[in-house]
Amino acid sequence: MTNRRFLSLLAAGAMLLASAWSHAAGGGALQSAGNDLGDQASLQRGAQLFTNYCAGCHSLKYLRYSRMAEDLGLSEEQMQSSLNFSGAAFGEHITTPMPPAAEKWFGKLPPDLSLVARVRGNDWLYTYLLSFYQDEQAVLGWNNQLFPDVAMPNALWELQGLQRPVYAPQPDQSGNPQVVGVQLAAPGAMEPAQFKQAARDITNFLAYAAEPAALKRQTLGIWVILFLVVFTLLAWMLKREYWKDVH
Numbered sequence: 725m726t727n728r729r730f731l732s733l734l735a736a737g738a739m740l741l742a743s744a745w746s747h748a749a750g751g752g753a754l755q756s757a758g759n760d761l762g763d764q765a766s767l768q769r770g771a772q773l774f775t776n777y778c779a780g781c782h783s784l785k786y787l788r789y790s791r792m793a794e795d796l797g798l799s800e801e802q803m804q805s806s807l808n809f810s811g812a813a814f815g816e817h818i819t820t821p822m823p824p825a826a827e828k829w830f831g832k833l834p835p836d837l838s839l840v841a842r843v844r845g846n847d848w849l850y851t852y853l854l855s856f857y858q859d860e861q862a863v864l865g866w867n868n869q870l871f872p873d874v875a876m877p878n879a880l881w882e883l884q885g886l887q888r889p890v891y892a893p894q895p896d897q898s899g900n901p902q903v904v905g906v907q908l909a910a911p912g913a914m915e916p917a918q919f920k921q922a923a924r925d926i927t928n929f930l931a932y933a934a935e936p937a938a939l940k941r942q943t944l945g946i947w948v949i950l951f952l953v954v955f956t957l958l959a960w961m962l963k964r965e966y967w968k969d970v971h
Contacts, residue, residue: 754845754847754848754850754851754870755847755850755851755854756847756850757846757847757849757850757924757927757928758924759846759850759924759927759928759931760928761928761931761932761938761939763928764796764797766924766925766928766929767795767796767925767928767929767932768796768797768798769922769925769929770925770926770927770928770929770930770932771792771796771807771929772806772807773880773922773925773926773929774926774929774930775806775807775808775809777879777880777883778837778879778926779809779810779818779820780820780821780822781820781822781834781876781879782820782834782835782836782837783817783818783819783820783822783836783837783838784817784818784836784837784838784933785817785818785819785836785838786817786836786838786839786933787817787818787838787933787936788815788816788817788818789803789804789807789808789812789813789814789815789816789817789818790803790814790815791936792807792818792933792936793814795932795936795939800814809821820834822834831863831875832875834876837930837933838933838934839934840930840934841927841930841931841933841934841935842934842935846927846928846931848870849926849927849930849931850923850924850927851870852868852870852871853880853923853926853927854884854906854919854920854923855868855869855870855871855906856868856878856880856881856884856887856906857869857887857888857889857903857906858886858887858888858909859889863875864876864877865877866878866881867889867903869889869903869905869906872903880919880922880923881912882912882913883912883913883914883919883922884912884914884919885908885909885910885911885912885914885919886908886909886910886912887906887907887908887909888906888907888909889903889905889906889907890903890904890905890906890907891903891904892904
């Protein structure tokens with residue numbers, strides 16, 4: 725097999741995998757999150773939204789309050805008064821007050837979200853937050869286009885508003901209606917563009933929580949590049965000095 729043919733097959737395989745991932749769980753194409761870990765204001769807003777709307781059920785057991793405060797530019801007082809509602813000490817991990825009885829309420833315990841951004845991807849998270857709709861047939865009265873039969877309500881419905889499903893003209897092969905989109909039926913506290921930014925902020929925060937070292941790595945990367953530039957210049961000057969008498 726020639727190198728050109730091998731590269732063509734590799735590219736085709738990558739495209740198939742990307743297509744399969746973008747249509748995971750029957751949810752159709754993913755929307756681009758466009759999040760930026762360098763946007764500290766977005767990370768702070770995402771942390772506030774997470775603690776107010778998500779932390780009641782979901783933990784971030786691999787992240788400490790103290791580390792989050794340091795990375796997000798917050799003081800201990802700000803963290804403990806505005807973002808820590810569990811009563812945990814400043815140096816403890818971010819846990820949830822959700823009792824074990826929640827398994828009976830939801831069918832299973834709400835998962836820890838420490839690594840969800842690394843497992844699912846930022847675009848998946850962003851699309852998921854935008855894809856909830858009311859479903860009277862679901863156990864909790866909510867469903868999600870990206871994650872059908874999801875076992876959780878829309879915690880952000882007051883901000884987003886109430887969405888209803890948009891069905892395809894024809895049912896699927898099993899005779900069930902196909903949800904091809906969602907449509908806003910009743911507005912929430914935020915305009916659609918504002919809510920998309922809120923979803924982007926939460927996604928950005930969860931991307932940070934999945935790998936806090938990424939912030940440090942980006943800062944160090946600049947210095948590494950500068951070092952390589954200076955080292956290359958010195959190496960070239962040294963080579964020039966050694967070879968100046970060679971003809």
